[in-house]
Amino acid sequence: MGLLDGKFAIVTGAASPRGLGKATAMMFAEHGATVAILDLDAAQAQAAAADLPGEGHIGLACNVTDKAACQAAADACVEKWGAVDILVNNAGITQPLKIMEIEPGNYDAVTDVNLRGTLYMTQALIPHFRERKTGAVVNLSSVSAQRGGGIFGGPHYSAAKAGVLGLTKAMARELAPDGVRVNALCPGFIATDITAGKLTEEMRASVLAGIPMGRAGTAEDVAGCALFLASDLSSYCTGTEVDVNGGSLI
Numbered sequence: 001m002g003l004l005d006g007k008f009a010i011v012t013g014a015a016s017p018r019g020l021g022k023a024t025a026m027m028f029a030e031h032g033a034t035v036a037i038l039d040l041d042a043a044q045a046q047a048a049a050a051d052l053p054g055e056g057h058i059g060l061a062c063n064v065t066d067k068a069a070c071q072a073a074a075d076a077c078v079e080k081w082g083a084v085d086i087l088v089n090n091a092g093i094t095q096p097l098k099i100m101e102i103e104p105g106n107y108d109a110v111t112d113v114n115l116r117g118t119l120y121m122t123q124a125l126i127p128h129f130r131e132r133k134t135g136a137v138v139n140l141s142s143v144s145a146q147r148g149g150g151i152f153g154g155p156h157y158s159a160a161k162a163g164v165l166g167l168t169k170a171m172a173r174e175l176a177p178d179g180v181r182v183n184a185l186c187p188g189f190i191a192t193d194i195t196a197g198k199l200t201e202e203m204r205a206s207v208l209a210g211i212p213m214g215r216a217g218t219a220e221d222v223a224g225c226a227l228f229l230a231s232d233l234s235s236y237c238t239g240t241e242v243d244v245n246g247g248s249l250i
């Protein structure tokens, strides 16, 4: 028996083959969920959905910064499946800039995908969740929000991911009476395309020295925590943030 048997889940930004979204979609499907992979490119989203075990998965083009596109994707899933139980707001981008290097366009791009996209995609499903009196939302924040910096992000990324934490708590408070739970994940240094090839050996050694567990996280390390927050195992958790960082904040 899977933890998500009979559940329908949407995961945004899940077409990247080595990404956290794809690993999460895979783990959800292995636990019995039917999954929709949303990403910028329809063909890539469909290819990623075709990799998942089980039947009924779909891949859809959806730019999460476009409110109408979020609504169209949510509606398409409800129409096809009859219900959506879980939303993982995973789509995100980083820009490794310092404070004075951030131009208005940089700020807009990073906050639009990470923060505005999380709001828009969740808004698209709230009426449906409210109607069914159930729903689990998992938002991807970051250790960059908690410690004010990261190697890859940049201050605007830290700010956007801190915004995701605030949004998570506010949405959790407002939606709790409707039976909808909203939680956040704060991954640390995870080996994905966002981090691949961006570190010299020296930088890598210095990053690992700050991680008590002494290794980078894997996409599956994060997916396991997303599974916990999406499933009934976390039925009394809302507005929480789960750290997935090998002890980086101890």
Ligand code: NAD
Residues within 6 Å of the ligand: 012, 013, 014, 015, 016, 018, 019, 020, 021, 038, 039, 040, 062, 063, 064, 065, 089, 090, 091, 092, 093, 113, 117, 140, 141, 142, 143, 186, 187, 188, 189, 190, 191, 192, 193, 194, 195
């Ligand atoms: P990734 O780059 O591998 O995947 C991100 C995906 O988001 C890509 O498939 C991309 O096409 C998609 N995307 C980008 N803009 C989009 C948009 N406007 N609409 C829809 N999809 C869009 O990244 P990842 O490492 O798997 O990260 C996933 C999430 O986890 C992100 O929110 C990221 O900020 C967060 N995170 C990652 C790490 C890490 O170390 N990898 C750490 C902390 C937080």
